[in-house]
Amino acid sequence: MINRKILIHSIVFSPDGVSTAYLYNDIALGFKKNGYEVVVLTTTPHYNIVKEDSAKQPLCPKLMGLFYESSFNEIRVIHVPLKKYKSTTLRILSFIYWHLFSFFIGLSINKIDFILSPSPPLSIGFVSILIAKIKKAKIVYNVQEIYPDLLINQGGLKSKLIINILKWLEKFVYNNSNAIITIDQLFYNQIKDRLKNLQKLNIIPNFVDTELYKPETKVTLPPVFTDDKSKLKLLYAGNIGFFQDWEPVFYAAKKLLNTNIEFWIIGEGVRKEYLMNRVNEEKLSNIKILPYQNRSLMPAINSFADIHFISISKEMEQEGFPSKVYTIMACAKPMIILTGENTPLFNFLSGKNCSILISDNRNDSFVESIISLASDKNKQFELGQNGYNEIQNFYTKEKVIEQYLDLFEKI
CATH class of the missing domain: 3.40.50.2000 (Glycogen Phosphorylase B;)
Structure with missing residues (x-):
């Protein structure tokens, strides 16, 4: 000992x-x-x-x-x-x-x-x-x-x-x-x-704690998480601040307003009020903003979503690495990531085939990637499974x- x-x-x-x-x-x-x-x-x-x-x-x-x-x-x-x-x-x-x-x-x-x-x-x-x-x-x-x-x-x-x-x-x-x-x-x-x-x-x-974050969970979510199978749910859960680039999210929400695609944003931070005001002003009914949720619920929330997204500000993309990437991968979920090339997040995910990486033409590429991945369940499963395997092999x-x-x- x-x-x-x-x-x-x-x-x-x-x-x-x-x-x-x-x-x-x-x-x-x-x-x-x-x-x-x-x-x-x-x-x-x-x-x-x-x-x-x-x-x-x-x-x-x-x-x-x-x-x-x-x-x-x-x-x-x-x-x-x-x-x-x-x-x-x-x-x-x-x-x-x-x-x-x-x-x-x-x-x-x-x-x-x-x-x-x-x-x-x-x-x-x-x-x-x-x-x-x-x-x-x-x-x-x-x-x-x-x-x-x-x-x-x-x-x-x-x-x-x-x-x-x-x-x-x-x-x-x-x-x-x-x-x-x-x-x-x-x-x-x-x-x-x-x-x-x-x-x-x-x-x-x-x-990542793979005993907590895993593909299947029996945790019951609060009623607000109504699992409407007719809706495809994109999720961001984490800090709502200046590290994130929110403009592609608003752009995509406008383009996809009259579709079955919803954007869920969960968390707290200095930009949350700004996001809520933009959603109200632009009448973006396909964006749902929820408060911070207890960590014990996050594996079930990760599984609740069909696709996860992370959009990082160009000014900040060299300075940090969002740890939520590990938890999403551990839950075998696909990701759409907006970040520049040769950044910590881009380099980590490059070659792992567990996400769609967008570095240029963020607004239109984000919309195109959402539409493409939303219509391909097999691709969603493949990306999610690849991420899960990577975590099990190297990041427990x-x-x-x-x-x-x-x-x-x-x-």
């Missing part, structure tokens, strides 16, 4: 209901299953609070609420408060408090062998490195999104001073970590010149967590 302790230092973890939290929940359980002692240092739930999950994992206040503790499948989880205040000043102060208090709590944890921290934010890597240096632990930084590139390309970051500070911080984190993980070859290529020692850089993909949580464990042993 391995007697080593891993501190997972993440801005989200259970009971927060967001994809990075679910990913790290499974990673923590995988480490525990393989004999490691796991402690998690995170925030109080703030990103996507799921009442059912919060009830199962109550937070117990410590030191009059300066921090909290909970238990996730017998894993100790320490929560330092972080809140989404409307005031920018209060948000910044809460963010600083979380970093400072996390640092001191990290120092109070006995004997840490490894620290694993996912981005974003970059600053979490900085704090983890300080803890690791003092505790004589090894630090592994997992690049899920590339910062500050993402902020710059979004157009929200203009200050040269702040950009230079973040670029310095990025290089500091990369070069003072014992190992860096990227999730694909393009991310690897994008940041490799920012490291002094390229041997630190590793590619470990994300994964067991196979990927083994790569994490091999990396820890190597360093």
Whole structure:
């Protein structure tokens, strides 16, 4: 039995209901299953609070609420408060408090062998490195999104001073970590010149829980999911934000308004109100927008849809990889993907024959692909089955967590 302790230092973890939290929940359980002692240092739930999950994992206040503790499948989880205040000043102060208090709590944890921290934010890597240096632990930084590139390309970051500070911080984190993980070859290529020692850089993909996400499920969906066999349902479920390109969706909905094809959009995000207003203004009755659904329902929702679609903004397509791709493939469903060539998502799916990839002439190509795939049930099945086989062969949580464990042993 391995007697080593891993501190997972993440801005989200259970009971927060967001994809990075679910990913790290499974990673923590995988480490525990393989004999490691796991402690998690995170925030109080703030990103996507799921009442059912919060009830199962109550937070117990410590030191009059300066921090909290909970238990996730017998894993100790320490929560330092972080809140989404409307005031920018209060948000910044809460963010600083979380970093400072996390640092001191990290120092109070006995004997840490490894620290694993996912981005974003970059600053979490900085704090983890300080803890690791003092505790004589090894630090592994997992690049899920590339910062500050993402902020710059979004157009929200203009200050040269702040950009230079973040670029310095990025290089500091990369070069003072014992190992860096990227999730694909393009991310690897994008940041490799920012490291002094390229041997630190590793590619470990994300994964899917194939015990949860699978083609057949007996979960009963809420009444809103009326399974009208006369309708062909295209689904997007996830964050509704600036990462997505919504114009091809509106264009296709207009073109297909008087057909049996429906567009289902499920989730929350900063662009949701914009989407709802556009649907109402343009009277697009074939677009249905629903709120976030509990993760336990997602396998059944994935199966409810005939075809899944993901449309990524041209400005953002190099900066991230939507993890929902894995869950769709695990449920054996076909996809129509709008993203540029030589992007993380395009390169991942290219050659796997589980999706239709659209990189040019997005609007008309999207409509044509929908019509073509909608009328070909055999093609739908073939694409879905190919995706399912790919997941089973390479992207189960067991196979990927083994790569994490091999990396820890190597360093």
